[in-house]
Amino acid sequence: MDFEQHLDRAHQVLLKKGFSGAAINPIIYRLARKVGIKLPPPQFAHFGANILAGTLWFGTLWGVIMWFMQWQTLGVSLSYAVNASLITGMFFGLLMSIWYRISAKRKSVPSWQSLAE
Template identity: 70%
Template sequence: MSFEQQLDRAHQVLTEKGFLPSSANPLIYRVVRKLGLKVPPPQFCSFSINTLLGTLWFGSLWGLIMWFMQWESLGVSLSYAFNASLVTGLFFGVMMSAWYKLSAKRKQLPSWGEI
């Protein structure tokens, strides 16, 4: 089975189990797939991949918003801004990874290999 077929089947399983389309196929996962990486839906990804993707997108977005809304005018250093964004993104990434694993377990989803 090709990755695309497996992905379609995974989305079908997620829909059948009651997941919302936005939860089954979040924007960051669609962007990463468009870049050519074969990433399954978050409920089937490893904890580390979910953490990495959550950290990257949320930390970057939050850091940019904070920089232009507050930090620049306060004279915050770039190293502080980077570290704060990284820690905030990491916290978000870990929490979202835990949520995806918990929801997959709660809804008794099969593993990615079983799809």
């Protein structure tokens, strides 16, 4: 089974389990797939992959918004801005990873590998 078929099966399983379309296919995962990264839905992804995805998109977005709305006028250093964005992104990624793991367990989502069988 190729990745696209595997992904379609995973989406069908998640929809049957009661997840919403936005929850099973967040925009950062769609963007990652468009650039060639074979990332399963967050309910099937590894805990670390979910942390990394959350850190990258949220930390970057939050950091850019904070830079232009507040930090630049306050004279915040670039190193502080990058570190604050990274820490905030990691916190967000960790919380989202925990949420995905709990919701997958609560709804008895099978493993990614078992869907290929």
